[in-house]
Structure formats: structure tokens, C-alpha cells
Amino acid sequence: MMQNAANVLSLAQLTHGQCAEVVDFDGGQVMAQRMVMLGIRRGVALCVVHGPGARGAVVQVGGARIALGRGVIDKIRVALLPANERHGRAA
């Protein structure tokens, strides 16, 4: 849908400390549902609190910290959030 938009990138491309809004998932309905169960769904804000590295990344979503493997973070497409929205939305 929005993958051509300039500010959309994969979660793996974020750097430590950046916050972004989830745009879409690759990898089918089952993968999307797995993410949704953990609160990672379209429109939600998340912040990278560890990584991303070869292992994957740890993201903060709402009150939860979720560890995501490398195979997952490649498949989550996000749009960067301006730095000033960080604390308000993802804490």
C-alpha cells in the first residue's frame, strides 16, 4: 500500500532509540496475527530499545518490551516518527 512512500522503511533499518509507527506487515496473515497478539499492529507506535542487530531487536510497545528475531524485523514496515512524539506515544 504505502511501501513507496519515502518515509517507510523496515524495522530492521531503524537505529537504536528511534521511534516509528507500524505501517504494514509482509509475510502473510499468520505473521500479522502473531504480531497483533503482542500489540504490534498497524498504526501503533514503537521504539527500538535494543538493537537492531544480527539477532533482531527489542521494541517497546505500550507497556511491553518485545524481542523480535531478525526474520521478523525485516518484515515489519514502519514510518519514522518525529523525535518529539517519542515520549508521548510509545511510553
Next chain:
Amino acid sequence: MVKSCHTPGGAAVADAAGLPVVALAGNPNSGKTTVFNLLTGAHQHVGNWPGVTVEQRSGTASTGGRKFSVIDLPGVYSLLGGGGADQGVARNFLLDERVDLIVDIVDASNLERHLALTFELLETGKPLLLALNMVDEAQALGLEPQVQALAEHLGVPVVALVARKGKGRQALLAAIAQALQQPPRAQVPAYPDAVEQAIAAVGATLEAAPTAKRRFDALRLLEGLAASPRPQVQAAVHAAQSQVLAQTGEDVADLVAAARFGWAHQLAAIALQRTGRMGLRHRVTDVLDRLVLNEWLGMPIFLLVLYLVFIVSFSAGKVFIDFFDQASSALFIAGLGHLLLQAGLPDWLVSMAAGGVGGGVNLVVSFIPPIGLTFLFLAFLDDSGYMARAAYAMDRFMRRLGLPGNALVPMVIGFGCNVPAIMGSRIIEDPRGRLLTVLMQPFMSCSARLTIYMAFAVVFFRDNGGQVVFLLYVLGIAVALLTAWMLGRTAVPGEPMPFVMELPPYRLPSARSVALQAWQRLKVFVLRVGKVIVAIGVVLFVLPGIGWTSDGLRATPIDQSLLAQGSKAIAPVFAPMGIRRDEWPAVSALLAGAAAKEIVIGTLNGIYQRQNAADLMATYRHPDVGDKLLQAVQTIPDNARAFLGGLADPLHLHELQDSQAATQASGATHETLAGLARMFTPLSAFAYLVFVLLYVPCASTMGALRREVGWGWMTFSVLYGVGTAWAAATVIYQVGTFAIHPQGSVAWIAACIAAFALLVVALRQYGRRAEQRTAAAGLESLV
């Protein structure tokens, strides 16, 4: 993880007494088991990582004079599907069984996501009560729960809890009593009309089922999370999906998710008022995570933590091991024998009861200190929140072997006991990863096997016992990992699912919770082992005493007994690994060890003690229990001094040089050790230990395997274990004795390699066929 009053595999918990059924439901790690303990007064194991409860458990509680039954369910993220088999248990129960009240437990510090499940629970139409747990953690994040506002919006009672500290119990009980008397009328949230119509249309084509189940089946079909084998159902699903798209311009799946999460988002905003900024706790988590999840340090830290757990358990355990050993020996062997003799029982019965049963009990009791301490440390780790991080830190390494990172959690449990390790594999979502993880567990060297290593180390490896024992542990891990790797490339091909796991907040574990948890595990260990030991102790006192003679079954000397005859008959099988035919007690011990590893040394003890029965009878006549107990107590300060002085030698390996201390530590008698010295050479002893490490762990493990992966894989696991054990022991012995008979050795080693190659080919064939069978099934099927 502790087994008590659970029902196997998610069978219905029919409440025979006709009590109202209160089910505890919520996301993983929301504190359901803590609430269960709080309500029922039970002391179930609660760990601070998702998926501690893998089965449903029931208990009873009462309030205002009214009893009700409480069901603790595994955590579940969604009633629509996903997650491991543990989540399926919860889903089926909530949708299919009679439930009078659902107590929905939500984590206040992570409210929005937890409320998404609340939406689904309200959809089931069952009466519901919301327990807002971990209110203290929300407050630490600067969020103040608005209980009243939340209750008004939901139309159901809301109770604030800090279950871990026991806060809110009375309020919860009162709310349950009230709700059972007068079921609350909830405001059931709704989807847009187009979606509701689609659900009704698809639901009408499904087979008769409880309303809630039918609704959720329809939702799963519409969201594309499942497929029906019946064409007319699939046709209705496609028709409904297109209709929704035409009416609204959006996918059903998107509309459903938007409705559910929009509702949760709004409600969470009402329920929590931001009062300040997040506190110190958040920063502590950041700092700790940076360290334990570090790309380079994560794995070494985990290995160091494990090493410390075992080293500290064993060295600190040794302070008390002599006391437990000597005191229980004085009471259960000498004391019991004396009492029975005084009671006028015949000598043979006395020696059976005191030597067989008492000796067995003595053996179990001696191992309480190190095993209890191991359980304590593991409980501490569980509660701290570190285990989920360790799984993530090890994920990359495990993935190279074709396993998910969380396979590590059961493996660590497996060092204590393989049975809970196999049960704990349920936390792994994909069936392939779970099967591989389950099949690895029998090779993890459990605490029972350590007793055997110790006895042998005393006799054969006095100078390097610690290294030999460590080598055996490493060998077990290596065989486990190689087994998973080999099976993953042959019989169960596929990729591990990418790692996804919630990291719970760090918590300083409460001493009470850690002690309770460790006590629970220890109790199960002692009772389970104790029962086997008592039974086997008796059998082992009878079998060596009778045998077939020309006059039929008669009392015979031990060398002509049934036990000797049977063991000698199968002894040739073990010849290639260095056991000679006249060493039949070693074979008897292996046979008994298939029931439980704890009794391998016990069996040898039994045989040698019987050969030595006359001496023991003298002990029963003059037991000196008081003196022996006093001596036992005196060992504690001595050992404590040795412990403090010997921190440089944490495994207390120097004790292996002192045969007296080492004998006591191994739980074996001098006769047993002398017997071992006659039977084995260091090489054949090592080969024997490798066999003990790798072959069938015990009857309970076999039972757990059957339950988790079925008869077929259990049979495979047992045969594969015995085969691997035999081949490994044979190769070790034949390589070691190569110079004596080079041709024979080459033949045996070649035979082992050929057999392994054959196995790999057969497994690959099996894997290809299995792959073809499942190739079509991309989605879960609704049957």
C-alpha cells in the same frame, strides 16, 4: 510446571460437585497463577516468563460460605488462534466448557494490549469480571488506574490487585461472590454491521456448536486464520468477505482488528491517568538489558550464570550433604533395622526393610541439599525476568542448529529433571520446534544421573573427577543439539519460526515465592523418586535371593539368583562397551536404571549390601543412632569451614582424593565402591557412564514423551537413545582398546557408523514423505 491436580492435555474439568466454575483468563505473564494461589491457597509454581502454566489446573475457594471451583488456564493472547499448544488449552476451555464466571486478569502496566483479549472474552457472552493486576507497576510507570471509570465503561466489576503481594484478595473474593449471585451485564462491544452480518452468514454454515465457539470459528475463517475442509463453508466465507469489501471498501480482517484495538485503546486511555514520568525502574531495565542482551556478552553471561548456579549449588550443598547422608543412614538403616529386630521380625525381613527400603530412602535424602539448592537458584532466575532474555540472547546460536531460541528454557530445566523440561517445551509455538525440543530433553544430564557419576568418579577418576563430570554434561548437551540438528535436516525439515517473545519486567524475586517454588519442585522430586526406590528396593532384595534350581524356584546364593541369571543372559550385548559377562551387577543396574536413574547406584548398593548382609545385621543389633546423629550434626561446621576455605575449588574436587569424604558424597557404600573397582577399568567405567548419560532417562520421562509427542516419537526417542548410548559407549571403549584388538575395534566402529548412516537415510525418507503429506496444509484446518 509442578504437577498437582492438573488434568492431562486439556481434558474437560467437569465439576463433579456441581460447584460454580470460575475460570482465570488473561495474556501470558499477567499473573493468573499468582491469583490462583491467592484464591485457592495452593502453591503453584509461578515464573516471571511467559508460558509457565502449560496446562489447566483446578482448585477450590470459598467466599461468604459459598464454595466455587477455580480453573487456572495457560495465558492466551487471542481466542482466535496463534501461539503454542498451551494457548490452545485455554482457548478450548473458554469457548467449549461450562464457565460461570471469567475472571479476566489484565496487567495494568500494559493495559491496552491486555484489553484486546477482554474484548474477545466479552464477545463470548459469558459473565466476566475484570481484575486489574500489577497496579503497582503501572504506578511506577507514572500511570494511575481509574477503577471506577473503567467499571462504568465496561459494565462489569473491576478489582485492583497487586497479586504478588497479596493485595486485593478480599475485594476480589467479594466481587466473585457478588458476580456469581448476580451475573454482571457487560456492555458487549460490537463490530461494524457489515462484519456482524458476515459473521452471522458464515456461522450459519458451520456445524452445531456452542454459540461462542461458532462465532469465533466464523471470525477465524473470515480473518483468513483458518480454512474449512468443507467447500460450502469456504464458499460462504468468500461470499461474505467480498460483500464486506463491497460495502465498506475494507478487508474483514482489518475491520475486526481496528474495532478490537480501537476499543482497547480508548478504554486504556480512560482507565489510566498519566500522573508523572516513568521512574527509575525503566532506566534500570534499560541498563540491564543493554548488558544481558549485548551482542557479544549475552551468550557468555548466560553460560556464566548457568555455571554459577550449578557450582554454587554443589559446593554449598556439600556443607549439608554429609549431615543428610549420615543422619538418614542412622535413622532409616540402623535405626529402622534395630526397631524391626526389636519387634521380633525375622532377619531376612529386617534386612529387606532396612537395607533395601531404608538404604534407598537414605540415598534419596543424601541428594536433597545440592538438588534443593539448584531448584532455589532456578526459581530465583525464573522470577527475576532473566530467562526470556537468555532465550533471546541464545536465539542466533540455536537458530543455526535449526531450533528456536526459547528451546533453551526447557533445556535448563532439564538439568534438574527431564520431565518438567518436556512439559515446558509447550511454550514453543511451532509444532516442529516443539517436537525437536522435546526429543532433545532426554539427553540433558538430570540431577539423578549425577549420583552415578559421583560414585564412579570416586573410584576411577580421583584426580580429575570434576573434569570427567563436566565432560559428561557437555557431551549430553552436544548429543542433544546434534540430535535436533540431525532430525531438523532429515525427519522434520523446515525453518524455525522467527523469534518473538515478550520480555517481562525485571523483578526482585520475593524470598517467599522462590522458597515455595523450590520446595514444590523438591517435594515432587523426593516423592516421585522415593516411591520408585521403595518399590525397587524390595524387588532388588527378593530377586538376588531366589533363583531357578533343579528343584524349581528356591532360595539361592546371589550368584545363582534370578537377577544374576537374567543379567548374565543379556550381558553379551554390552560386551563391545567393555562389560564382561561376570560383571552382571553392572547390567542389572542398567536395567533398573531404565525405570529411574536414581536407582542405578541403589541397585549396586542392594546387591553388594546383600552380599554383605551379615555385617549390617550387627549394625541393627547395636545401632547407636544417637551417636551417629551427633556425628552427622558435627559434619556441618566442618564442611562449612571447608566450603569457605575451599571457594578456590568450587566443585570440591579435592574431596575426590579423600576416599572417605568422597564415598559419603556419592551415597554409595564402601562395598559398592570396592565392587566397582573390581568390575571396571577407568576406560570401561567412562564408557559405562556415557551409556548411563544417553540411554532412556526414566519411566516418568517416557510417560511425559508419550503425552507430549505421542507413542510413535516416544518409541523413536527410546530406541534412538539406547542405540546412541550403545554406539557412543562402544566407540569410546573400542578406540581406547584399539591397540589390543585392532581388527575387532575397526569392525565395531565401522558397524556403528554404518548403522548411523542407515538411520539418517531412513529419517530423510520419512521426512520427505511427511513433507508431501503436509505440503498442502498451509493454514490450520477447522475440523
